[in-house]
Amino acid sequence: MGARTTNHGHRFAPTVWPRAARWAFVLAAGALLGVVFSYYWRVFYGLDARGIPPLWPTVFCVVLGAGAAAAALALRHIKDFAVRGTVCILLCGILFAFANPPLQTPDETEHYLRTYAISMGRLDFDADRGYPEDVSRLMAAFPGAWVNAHTSAGIGVDPDTQEEQPYNTAGYALKQYGKDGTVQSIADSFAQYLDGEGKANPVTEPISFLILPFLPGALGMAVARLLGFGALGCLYAGRLGNLLAYTLLCGLGLRCARKARPAFLCVMLLPMSLYMGASLSYDATLLACYYLMLALLTRPRWTTRTAALYAAACIFANGTKPYLNLLWVVLPLLLTQKEWKARGKRLVWVALCAAGSLALTLLVENYGVLMRHNYGTIARQGGEAVNGGAQLAFVLSNPLRYLAVLLGTLYENDGFLGQLGLFGWKDMPVAFLSLTGPLVLLAAALLCTPRTETLGRRRLAGLGLFAALYGIGAMTAMYITYTPVGMVRIVGLQTRYFLPLWLLLVLAVAALARQALTPRLTAEKAQRLALPLCGGYAFLGAVLLFQHYFVGPVYTVYLK
Structure with a gap:
């Protein structure tokens, strides 16, 4: 298309310039937000006081902000909803793979060792077989349950008044060995591993006897080892391998879904889903299979x-x-x-x-x-106090007591719907995500209210019954296999077990809202709104997870 002219003969700029200007504006806005966020980190979390040059966090946040803005603008040009959602899942998942420090996902130490063994071609299981020395150093530098296992409380010094004040490191990745020991951060663990300090105790193969679900991560590790990466590089490569499998299965689910596609995208992009999908856990492919099966159940034929x-x-x-x-x-x-x-x-x-x-x-x-x-x-996990047969007999002979145990466990854990921002071994709470997670799910339900999105009473009723049975079954399974006999609460339950149930809950809420409201929203517009809502929330979740692990808090810096 040529340039246009006015009545006075002046020529307009070619039509390509508005697009270039739009890109320049969006990138500049993202970079500016990055500068603002880096300044917030520097002031509130005392990065300057820790001796961290202001340029480092500023450049990091500017690149992250500009990259997020560019991704958002590029995704707008992808017309296919499934492709757009798949790309968004992959990009946000990459952020989670690196925002989460090594070996902090539940059971990730065990999963790492098994995946690494498979990447070496070991398809059997030998408790006496070891690993390269740098794997042992990685295990020593990043102990599991890094937060709660080392949570500290004591007296520190206020940086402003220089007066003594109590401190507590709960909810942040800081640890302290001994009452008067130095407070250490995740950065110290990275330094310990990279510097090769000391000689770590050798590690051997874990008590884990699965092969199939660890293959995607093992493939990523094998490629990393061929390229010369060490234990840490293999960990991140394994996570990316798992993430790729999670992304492809979720993308297939979005492609197959014929109803309520915003609900599926929302749950796939939940911070908790991406946290598991971008880890070495077999829950990455397991969750994706759940979402795929439910997506297939939305098809009319x-x-x-x-x-x-x-x-x-x-x-x-x-x-x-x-x-x-x-x-x-x-x-x-x-x-x-x-x-x-x-x-x-x-x-x-x-x-x-x-x-x-x-x-x-x-x-x-x-x-x-x-x-x-x-x-x-x-040995039986949980010790001798755990006995599956005796626990099952106890449940059958005391059904009302067990009902009280179920209700009490749900109450103590906020129904698990209020723990969507609880990461690690239930020891890294990001309160903002726990508070807003249910609201994002509600918003996704409202995006599924167009009349064309209904599943029908038969399927909704059947899925509701399935959700109830599955939820009770998951809790009962943990009570029988991991909980001491007769205990008044269920041990070992995690929010991730209930993610497919929250997807079904969104579908149920959407059906109720469809009856109570008179929605004018079309399915096409709902899908357009779903990506910025869910993708933006996933991006924020990754940033906040990184903040809690790598940045804050400020008041522990000034300890005696």
């Missing part, structure tokens, strides 16, 4: 391809976390005969899912037994 994809995800989920996930095999029965267009009857496919799930479960269990060496007797 099921073909043979749909049924096969659901069966594959269901069988994989059962092979990763057995028995409880058997509940997923019955969900195809929610479809009516008119909606079922796959070859074979629904009951045949349900039987296929059940048989495949049980077969993979038994294969994994027997493989773990036959291929393990030098482990001896493996």
Whole structure:
């Protein structure tokens, strides 16, 4: 297109300039916000007082702000909702992979060691087999449950008044060895590993006998090892491998979903989901399989391809976390005969899912037994006070007491819906995310209120019943397998176990809102609004997680 002219003969700039100006403005705005945020960090968290040059945090925040602005602007040009959401999941997940320090995701030490062993070609399990020396140094530098295990309280000095005042490091990644010891940060752990201080105790293979769910991370580690990276580089490469698998499965879920796509994008981009998806945990692929199966249940018709994809995800989920996930095999029965267009009857496919799930479960269990060496007797997790048979008998003989245990556990844990900002081993609370997480889910529910987004009463009722059974089943499983007999609360429950239930909750709230309101929102506009809402929240979650681990707080800097 040529340049346009006015009546006076003056020529306008070519039409490409408004786009360039828009990019320049957005990038400048992102960079400016980065400068403001870096100044906030420097003042409130005392970075200058710690001897950190102002240029470092400023450049970091400017690059992060400009990068986020550029990504947001670029995503606007992707028309396909599934592709746009997939790219957003990948970009935000990369931030979480690096905002989370090494080995801080639940059980990540064990998962790291098993993934590293698989990346070396070890497909059996040997308790006497060790790792390279830098792996042992990484284990020593980053102990698990880094926050709560070292939370300190004592007397410090106020930087303004120089008077003594109490301090507490809870909720921030700081530790103190001994009453009068020096307060250390995550940076000290990085320095300890990179400097190679001292000789770490050798580590051997963990009590973990899974192969399949760790393959994506192992592939990432194998590539890193070929490129010459050490233990730390392999950790981040493994996380990125897992994130890629999580992203692809979530992208497939967004592609397959025919209803309530903003709800799926929201839950996939929740900070808790990305925290697990960008870790070495097998929950990365497990959660993505949950989201994919629920996305398939929004389709108005099921073909043979749909049924096969659901069966594959269901069988994989059962092979990763057995028995409880058997509940997923019955969900195809929610479809009516008119909606079922796959070859074979629904009951045949349900039987296929059940048989495949049980077969993979038994294969994994027997493989773990036959291929393990030098482990001896493996102690029961939780000690001798845990006894599954005795606990089950206790539940069956005291149903009302167990009901009180269920309700009390939900109450003490804010129904787990109020812990969407609780990371690590439940020891890194980001209060802002816990407060706003339910609000973001509510906003996603409102974006699913157009009349075209309804799933129908049959499916909603069936999914509601499934959610209740699955939630009670998850809690009961932890009570039987990890909790001392007769204890009045359930041990080991984490918010991530309930993420698929929150997705179903969003669908239920959307159905109620659709009846109570008269929405004028269209599905197309809802999808356009979903990305900035959910993507922006995920980006903020990564920044706040980084802030809690690497930046604050200020008052512990001035300890005696």
